[in-house]
Each structure stands twice: as structure tokens, then as C-alpha cells.
Amino acid sequence: MTKQISAGFRKKRRATFFLLLLLIGPVFVVFTVFVILPVFQAAAYSLYRWNGLGPPTDFRGLQNFVVLVKDTIFQKALTHNILIVVFSLVVELPIALSLAIIVGRGRLKLAVFFRTFFFLPFVLSEVITGVLWQFIYQPQYGLINSLVKTFSPASHVIAPLGDPSTVFWAILIVIIWKYFGLHMTIYIAGLQGIPSELEEAARIDGASSAQVLRFIVLPLLATTIQITVFFSIIGSFQIFDLIWAMGQGDPVNGAETMVTYLYKFGFQRFNLGYGSSVAVVIFVICLTFSIVYQRLLLRERQG
Template structure:
């Protein structure tokens, strides 16, 4: 009997034993406030977003106007949201073909600790620590048609550029802002990739050189495959970050003209918040959330397959 009793050490027994009771009480005391903060400001609002998204609601009074999936139909039939989501995917796509390769090339060079490597790293990483608002405002000045760079430098060679407003045309505004995104974030990816390279043992490289491998072969056949997890991580950051893009767009013309640089988050802010359509805005949030979760799951599946 006594043995049997010992085997069944259930939840209630935790409370009977004074040591266990103490552990639970301490854990509770230590976790209560963090948990509360997390529940109130992260978990609860996410669920609320899902709930609000089914209503038409201006943020005042109570939720009564239930609309089912109307908000979502409205989102997916709105050509402006179409523009926004395409812009988000353009940021992802262009980052993959321009930003990551650029960062990778620089990282490959800088990881070889030559004279001045640290200075270059310091300089390339510098834009990352500035806020997007500051970066955006500086570049609005650089692109300014009267005093900016194209009027004083480029216009001498390409006359039609004189007084051309890069941020004032729906066809050029997106590309112009994308240049700023590269400027601001290539240093971050470079630093992540360098960290990945430094975790590759020196012996691997030495062995390769002894086998008579040249630098190009070393980078292409040895370093790159070993660096794959880090590159995937960099890509993941770049994708998740691009779905959140707001500040820099806002600082460089608020997604206009003609929604040329609209993103999903600026769309949510303009059409959900500024116009007090909180139900509709929450529906946009849910769409962004679904896309982000989808990408994260894909990433996890992809990296898990690589590892096994």
C-alpha cells in the first residue's frame, strides 16, 4: 500500500509537501507580473484583433454591427490593398536578390581580418542604429528635387533629371525608398553573416587550402554551404521585417503619391486607424499576422528538413 501511494505523486501532492509548495509559490511570485504584462499587452490584443475583425466598428461604443467576413472580402477586393501587398512582396523579393547577396559579398571580404576591416564593419553597420524616421528624413533631403543630389550632381550628365521628384512619382517612389532600405539594413545582414562565418572552424579552411583549393572555390563550395543556416536566418529576418515596414515609408511620404509605396502596415494605419474603422483595420492586422505565421512555419519546415 505504502509503495503504491508513493507512485501516485499527483498535482495535489505538490501542495502537501512543504518544499514543493514553496517552489510553486516562489515560481508563481516570480512569474505573476511578467505573465500579466505579457497577457494584457501581447496575447489579449492579438485575440481581440481576430474578434474585432468580424465587426464594423469605429472604436467608440460597443461592438454590435457584426459583419462576418465582410471586412476580409473588402480587403481582398480593394486594389489599394493589392498594391500594398505587392509592395511588401516586392520588398521581400528585391531584398533576396539585391540585399542579401550584397551583404554576403561584403561579409566574405570583411571576415578576412585585413587591415581596416573593423573600420569598414563599423561604417557599414552605422545606418542600422539610426531610427528609420531619421534615415527616411535624411534621404528625403537627398532626393529633394531642389537641393538634393540629382539636381547638383546627376543633372549635369542626365539633363531630364533636373528637378525630377523621385519621391513625387508613383513609379519611382517605391524604388527610391527601397534603396534606403538597402542602405539601412545591409550592415545588419553583413554582421549576422560574419558571425556565422566566424563559427566555421579555421581547420576547415586550412584543410581546403592544403588540398589546393583557390579562393573562389573555397567561398563557393565550402563556406557557402556551411553558411546556409545563417543565410536562411538572414532571409527570414528580412522577410518578417519587410512585412512590418512602416516607419521609413511614413517618413518618406506616407506611402504616397497614388499609394505607390503603400505597404500593408501603412494601409492598416491609414484605412483602419486614421479613418476610425477599427474593425476593418483589425482585419488587415489578421491578414498580416496570417502571412507572418505562414512564413515562419515555412521557414521552420525548411530548416528542419535541412537539418535532418
């Protein structure tokens, strides 16, 4: 009797095992081959001086990393990434949240129109956005300069992408313009998950709009905000396409980021060993951040 039970139990367990293998197996294989292995491969390549042709043989130890850390262009690139993070958090996300609160709760008549309208920039591909804004910023025929010339013919030509001191800020505006719609949409989804009874109850208790926002909407939106913060920081560290399309991080590395730096000094210059060391640094930064962030949030939730 007991034998029979245990056999049935074993059978069931085996079925579960096969089900898990079926469901997780393919993902596990794909993830290992295309994500885990390349990470270790890049870590190995980063110890070589290697032009990408043939197997790497010229072992240099940590030489690549020493050069990388000392390189002022890389420091500049890292600074730009950090600035993008900061501005995403203090400008982009608050804009997205405010707009979500305005258009996301269906009180405004044109809410649906505005939701779509604000989301549009995100729909465009990065390269198309880059080309579009290049036209807008173009010094001779561009939109901005045409407007400036119309209203004040004597003023100087503005060339935001042609000046090392302004190019970063010009692109930062585009980054915020492009991505706030995504975060706004995530916030709207979060807002719609908040039961309206809570707000009604608070109103009956005499809460003002500001109080409803402060004590009901924001606390219930906290998880959503945490997710957008996470996405926006990781995205800021990995940004490439838009910057590449708007002048490849130049003039004079004025808008260089870590990934444009990787592409330029790794791929374009046949220094794949050095490029791998840049990739390792980016990976470590993102991984460390992810782990620390998750830990902090978990602790907060438990506490």
C-alpha cells in the same frame, strides 16, 4: 525508507516547479496580456464596423475581409510587400553576404573601419533615415538634383518621391541601404564562428578560394543565412516607419504597404474594425510563413 525518498523527490520537483513559475511566469503573463489577448481582440474587432469610440456593436461578419480582398489599393500594398521580400532576398542579402566575406575575415587592413561604416545606416532611426533621404531626393534643392544640375545643366529635374511610378523603387533603394549592414554583421558573427583549421586543412589539400567558399564557408554559414532570410522576410511584411516618413506610401499609393494601409484606412479614418481585419491578414501571413519556414528547415535538418 521509500516514503522518505519519494518525499525528497517531491520536494525537489516542487522546487523546480517554483523555479519555473518564477522564471516563466512573468514572461507568460506579459506575453498573454500584451500579445496573445490583443491578437484575439483584433480578430473579434475585425468582424465589426467600428470607429474605435465606445464598444463595437455594428456586427458585419466577414464583410471587412470581403472589402479588403477586393480593394485594389490593398492588392497594390501586398504586391509591394512581396516585392520588398524578393529584393531583400536577391539583392540585399547577397550584398550583405559578399561584404561580410570581404570585410569579415580580417584579411583586409581597413576591415574594422568598413564593418562600422557599413553598419552605420542601420544605427539611424527609421524616421531620421526617411527625412535624410527626402533631402537627398528633394527635386529643387536635393543632393541628387544638385549633382545632376552641376554635371548636365540642361537635364530634367528628377523627383523620385513625387512620381507614383518611381516612389516605390526610390524607397526600396533606401530600405536596402539601411538594412544590409544588419545582415552583414550577423554574417560576420557567423563567419567568426567557423574554425580556421577547416579552411587551413582544405588549403593544404589544394582547395582554391572559391572552393573554400563553396564547400566550407557557405555550408557552415547555412544556419545564419536561414535566420537572416527569416528576419528579412518578416521585416519586409511589417515595414512601416521608413515608408511613412518618406511620403506615407504616396503619391497615389505608389509605395503603399500593408501596414501603411492599415494605419491609413484603420486609424486615420476611424475605421478600427476594418483596420483590425488588415492586422489579422498581416498576422496570418506572417504566422503561416513562420510555421512553414520552420517546418521546412526542420525537415531539411532531419533529412
